[in-house]
Amino acid sequence: MTVQISFTLNDRPTTVDVEPATLVAELLREQLNLTGTHIGCDTSQCGACVVHLDGLPVKSCTLLAPALDGATLLTIEGLRSEPGSNRMHPMQEAFREHHGLQCGFCTPGMLMTAVALATEKPTLTEADVRHGLEGNICRCTGYQNIVVSVMAGAAAMNAAKGE
Amino acid sequence: MGNVIGIGASPKRKEDQRFLTGRGNYVSDIKRPGMTAGVFVRSPHGHAILRGVDKSAALASPGVIAVLTGDDVKTDGLGSLPCGWGISDAKGVPMKEPPFPMLAQGKVRFVGDMVAFVIADTPEQANAAAELLTVDYEVLPSVVGVLEAVRPGAPQLFDDVPNNICCDWELGDKAAVETAFRKAAHVAKLSLVNNRLIGNPMEPRAAIAEYEPGTDRFTLWTTSQFPHVVRFLMGALVLNIPQHKLRVVAPDVGGGFGVKQFHYGEEAVITWAAKRVMRPIKWVASRSEGYVSDRHGRDHVTEAELALDETGKFLAFRVNTLANMGGYLSTFGPNIPTNLYGPLLGGVYTTPAIYCNVKVVFTNTVPVDAYRGAGRPEATFVLERIVDVAASEMGIDRVEIRRRNMIPKEAYPYQTPVLVQYDSGDPMGCLDGALIAADVKNFGIRKAASASKGKFRGLGYSTYVEACGLAPSRFAGRLGARGGLYESATVRVHPTGQVTVMIGTHNHGQGHETTFAQIVSEKLGVSFENVDIVFGDTDRVQFGMGTYGSRSLVVGGAALSKATDKVVAKGKKIAAHLLEASEVDIQFEAGNFSVAGTDRIKSFEEIAGAAYVPHNYPLEVLEPGLEEQAYYDPVNFTYPGGCHIAEVEVDPETGTVTLVNYTAVDDVGTVINPMIVEGQLHGGIVQGVGQALFESAVYDEGSGQLLSGSLMDYCMPRADHMPMMKVATHSTLCTHTPMGVKGCGEVGTIGSPAAVINAVVDALSHLGVTHVDMPATPNRIWRLLQNASLPVAAE
Numbered sequence: 012m013t014v015q016i017s018f019t020l021n022d023r024p025t026t027v028d029v030e031p032a033t034l035v036a037e038l039l040r041e042q043l044n045l046t047g048t049h050i051g052c053d054t055s056q057c058g059a060c061v062v063h064l065d066g067l068p069v070k071s072c073t074l075l076a077p078a079l080d081g082a083t084l085l086t087i088e089g090l091r092s093e094p095g096s097n098r099m100h101p102m103q104e105a106f107r108e109h110h111g112l113q114c115g116f117c118t119p120g121m122l123m124t125a126v127a128l129a130t131e132k133p134t135l136t137e138a139d140v141r142h143g144l145e146g147n148i149c150r151c152t153g154y155q156n157i158v159v160s161v162m163a164g165a166a167a168m169n170a171a172k173g174e
Numbered sequence: 175m176g177n178v179i180g181i182g183a184s185p186k187r188k189e190d191q192r193f194l195t196g197r198g199n200y201v202s203d204i205k206r207p208g209m210t211a212g213v214f215v216r217s218p219h220g221h222a223i224l225r226g227v228d229k230s231a232a233l234a235s236p237g238v239i240a241v242l243t244g245d246d247v248k249t250d251g252l253g254s255l256p257c258g259w260g261i262s263d264a265k266g267v268p269m270k271e272p273p274f275p276m277l278a279q280g281k282v283r284f285v286g287d288m289v290a291f292v293i294a295d296t297p298e299q300a301n302a303a304a305e306l307l308t309v310d311y312e313v314l315p316s317v318v319g320v321l322e323a324v325r326p327g328a329p330q331l332f333d334d335v336p337n338n339i340c341c342d343w344e345l346g347d348k349a350a351v352e353t354a355f356r357k358a359a360h361v362a363k364l365s366l367v368n369n370r371l372i373g374n375p376m377e378p379r380a381a382i383a384e385y386e387p388g389t390d391r392f393t394l395w396t397t398s399q400f401p402h403v404v405r406f407l408m409g410a411l412v413l414n415i416p417q418h419k420l421r422v423v424a425p426d427v428g429g430g431f432g433v434k435q436f437h438y439g440e441e442a443v444i445t446w447a448a449k450r451v452m453r454p455i456k457w458v459a460s461r462s463e464g465y466v467s468d469r470h471g472r473d474h475v476t477e478a479e480l481a482l483d484e485t486g487k488f489l490a491f492r493v494n495t496l497a498n499m500g501g502y503l504s505t506f507g508p509n510i511p512t513n514l515y516g517p518l519l520g521g522v523y524t525t526p527a528i529y530c531n532v533k534v535v536f537t538n539t540v541p542v543d544a545y546r547g548a549g550r551p552e553a554t555f556v557l558e559r560i561v562d563v564a565a566s567e568m569g570i571d572r573v574e575i576r577r578r579n580m581i582p583k584e585a586y587p588y589q590t591p592v593l594v595q596y597d598s599g600d601p602m603g604c605l606d607g608a609l610i611a612a613d614v615k616n617f618g619i620r621k622a623a624s625a626s627k628g629k630f631r632g633l634g635y636s637t638y639v640e641a642c643g644l645a646p647s648r649f650a651g652r653l654g655a656r657g658g659l660y661e662s663a664t665v666r667v668h669p670t671g672q673v674t675v676m677i678g679t680h681n682h683g684q685g686h687e688t689t690f691a692q693i694v695s696e697k698l699g700v701s702f703e704n705v706d707i708v709f710g711d712t713d714r715v716q717f718g719m720g721t722y723g724s725r726s727l728v729v730g731g732a733a734l735s736k737a738t739d740k741v742v743a744k745g746k747k748i749a750a751h752l753l754e755a756s757e758v759d760i761q762f763e764a765g766n767f768s769v770a771g772t773d774r775i776k777s778f779e780e781i782a783g784a785a786y787v788p789h790n791y792p793l794e795v796l797e798p799g800l801e802e803q804a805y806y807d808p809v810n811f812t813y814p815g816g817c818h819i820a821e822v823e824v825d826p827e828t829g830t831v832t833l834v835n836y837t838a839v840d841d842v843g844t845v846i847n848p849m850i851v852e853g854q855l856h857g858g859i860v861q862g863v864g865q866a867l868f869e870s871a872v873y874d875e876g877s878g879q880l881l882s883g884s885l886m887d888y889c890m891p892r893a894d895h896m897p898m899m900k901v902a903t904h905s906t907l908c909t910h911t912p913m914g915v916k917g918c919g920e921v922g923t924i925g926s927p928a929a930v931i932n933a934v935v936d937a938l939s940h941l942g943v944t945h946v947d948m949p950a951t952p953n954r955i956w957r958l959l960q961n962a963s964l965p966v967a968a969e
Contacts, residue, residue, distance in 0.1 A: 040202075040203075044205075045196070046196070046200075046202075046203035047195070047196015047197065047198075048196070049200070049202075049376075049377070049428070050202070050378075051376045051377065051378065051428075051461065052378075052460075052461035052884075052885050053460045053461050053462055053884070054461065054462075054884050054885050054886045056884075056885035056886065056890075057376060057461070057885060059376060086196065087195065087196030088195070088196045088197075090195075090196075099194060099195065103194040103195070106190070106194055107186050107187070107190045107191075107194060108186065110186075110187070110849050110850070110852075110853050112190060112193055112194070113429075113683035113684070113685070113853060113857060114193075114375070114376065114377070114426075114427065114428045114429040114682050114683030115189070115190075115192070115193025115194075115198050115426065115428065115683070116198070116200065116375075116376040116377040116428025116429060117376045117428075118193050118194060119193075119196050122194065137898070138894075140893070141893040141894040141896075142893075142894050144892070144893035144894070145892050145893060145894055147893070148376065148885070148890050148892060149376065149893075150374055150375055150376050150429050150431065150857075150861070150890070151376075151429055151683045151853075151857045152853060152856060152857050153856035153857045153858075153859055153860035153861075153891075153896065153899070153922075154856075154860065154891075154892075154893040154896055155856045155896070155898060155899055156853055156856065157893065158893060158898075
């Protein structure tokens with residue numbers, strides 16, 4: 012038995028029929044073909060699946076699809092410098108500039124967490140960033156360049172706001 | 175010619191755009207028409223006789239297409255998983271090599287051993303049916319530790335492997351070592367454990383297999399570091415599929431660290447099953463499944479002794495190690511604790527005599543194989559720990575004892591007593607650089623500041639050498655390798671002058687698309703943007719051994735360099751014809767062919783165009799087209815090295831070790847892209863820090879259950895575990911690779927565990943602590959402090 016849910020996905024109204032037990036990460040990847048949201052674990056530890064639900068970062072592997080009804084969801088595929096733009100978000104640019112990724116698997120989740128961190132607190136210290144990334148595991152980079160990237164991305168987001 | 179970006183520059187990575195926008199293409203992202211889902215049923219027991227599998231309820235479950243077991247494998251007459259290295263003992267007796275069936279037959283030998291494969295229309299249906307499978311096990315006692323496994327009366331995994339010993343391997347001059355020990359003024363002794371690790375690339379393993387009846391061809395998409403080797407091992411040795419009928423693709427792979435460089439049974443089962451059910455099948459491991467099926471790393475128990483003269487000069491080094499292989503021999507399994515361990519026990523020192531005995535042991539655990547560093551971190555850890563022990567016992571400063579024994583820069587090339595000859599290096603230079611970068615001279619001030627807060631501060635050194643770019647084939651063959659260790663590259667110049675490179679290495683985070691493009695850009699003078707690097711597909715790439723052992727740039731880069739030289743050589747012949755000059759007068763510089771001393775010139779694009787539009791072309795002496803291929807088999811290993819210095823603070827109240835400073839100065843030879851090298855060093859260091867402080871695969875003796883079976887129980891380093899690291903390179907050039915490169919992928923993981931543990935021991939040395947086993951968890955440190963001979967108090 013499926014239920015019908017309607018929500019805003021990356022700025023577009025979306026209506027889908029889902030099995031009630033479907034996880035948001037599965038819905039995105041299997042039904043909606045948005046495979047940028049990754050599944051890296053089964054214990055909600057790794058953070059590769061982080062998306063924004065109504066502006067807040069959530070691990071989409073722990074959220075049931077029916078909870079999306081009426082909500083606004085942003086995934087890595089929808090992350091842009093501004094709505095409708097083709098330009099990358101300043102946080103994405105910062106990760107590229109500062110080599111904040113290697114294999115790229117944890118990167119979408121890292122970016123979504125990073126954007127949320129920088130949105131929540133405009134002046135991030137290194138300690139804030141390290142603490143804020145606790146729920147996102149990266150095995151490649153040793154985090155150093157991710158931390159540098161997030162701080163640079165946050166600064167760029169602030170600068171853009173001030174324009 | 176546009177934007178030439180060559181060696182030594184740090185362009186932003188070509189591969190980043192797709193990863194940053196969620197458009198990477200990992201195996202689990204791929205869908206095929208009519209695709210089914212496969213689920214492996216794995217043994218819940220460490221050791222059991224497999225009496226039978228009742229498939230009936232599972233087969234009757236909705237959506238189920240097939241259930242396959244070891245009996246089906248036997249009926250179809252398929253091979254078992256091959257081991258890529260055959261080692262022998264000192265008398266030349268080959269290792270015991272029991273078969274490793276792709277689905278268990280007769281017995282299961284570790285928790286996670288594959289018993290059956292269930293295929294259904296959806297993953298939910300396959301999972302539901304897997305629950306209905308009735309497996310009749312007769313449970314036997316398990317043995318998981320190497321010390322327990324070799325004891326008389328221990329559970330025996332294989333009838334024909336007495337005492338569970340696969341091979342009793344040795345290296346070095348035992349008699350010379352014994353003589354040296356008799357003359358020693360001091361002998362330092364150390365018993366240690368090198369903890370079992372789980373690689374944990376962030377992308378779990380996955381595979382999709384498809385059979386096309388029209389062409390009788392198979393395609394396997396798999397999370398692999400070496401698709402051509404999978405094609406060879408699986409096609410030729412397991413499933414009897416002709417190589418030209420089998421395509422293996424490893425697209426974007428989310429991290430490997432060695433864990434994805436083996437031929438896994440899952441790949442063979444899914445490929446075989448795809449033809450049986452005549453539909454594509456997809457299998458994606460969960461993280462927890464990975465914990466009991468990805469090959470594990472390390473797992474040594476070692477007794478070491480270092481003999482010294484009265485001045486602290488090393489006279490001889492003796493090492494006895496029991497190395498855990500797990501339940502079966504994995505692809506490179508027996509090679510890791512032997513050939514990649516023993517020959518590195520010389521380290522950066524002039525120790526004249528070394529002897530190493532390694533007993534390679536079967537236990538009821540996940541098979542152990544290469545994990546980042548593979549053998550070299552284990553060797554470095556033993557050596558760098560015992561050097562500290564010796565220094566402490568003899569009252570010699572830890573830096574000073576290293577200096578007294580280090581190979582001087584001018585002594586290279588240096589022949590060690592354990593097979594290998596280092597071509598170049600400067601350990602003293604790395605040490606000096608690291609001492610300054612780590613501000614060691616002010617350590618006392620920082621230690622006092624910690625003490626004033628009731629914390630113990632410690633400093634730890636690790637000076638190491640490693641062997642990478644595994645090769646040459648002839649040498650590896652003598653050591654038991656059953657394959658070659660060369661690499662291949664094809665440089666295809668298009669009629670417009672753009673370049674596609676097909677290379678046999680595999681990019682799973684190392685930035686090959688960028689680094690290799692830099693090499694081509696520099697060597698051919700073409701725009702960096704106009705170079706594409708293709709890898710990971712046996713239908714597109716001629717052949718290749720893949721990426722492991724920090725070999726990609728060392729061996730693959732050399733093949734690429736050689737192929738570009740051939741392109742230039744052919745280009746000169748074409749230019750000579752077009753410019754009506756002698757070939758010897760043609761020079762190639764900055765993307766132009768010209769006649770020396772004249773203004774007659776042809777651009778690279780013009781030459782490429784002429785090669786494909788041969789209206790005025792030397793057809794009598796030269797074929798059209800501009801595509802060259804090279805295979806490169808190196809003449810020696812390369813030997814990166816360096817010095818790592820860790821600084822820790824220990825809280826005696828909780829036992830928590832905090833890494834407060836970390837400095838690394840590494841000799842990786844020529845640096846093609848400093849940004850990427852730095853990133854590799856960062857990542858490697860943190861993996862080593864993970865081993866030293868957090869990570870351990872823990873098994874329950876007797877039941878064989880993996881107690882650290884998920885990310886909830888296995889502590890992975892997170893962002894807030896690390897300080898900002900200082901990394902730098904102090905490079906001497908490799909004397910035998912075309913570009914002087916040595917490799918950088920593993921040095922961080924090789925140097926760091928010893929540095930961190932030496933720092934922890936230093937922090938606690940005033941309490942009489944002389945050794946701490948890894949991982950130095952709060953619990954372990956706290957217990958140690960409770961048992962310390964001196965009262966717990968800050969200095």
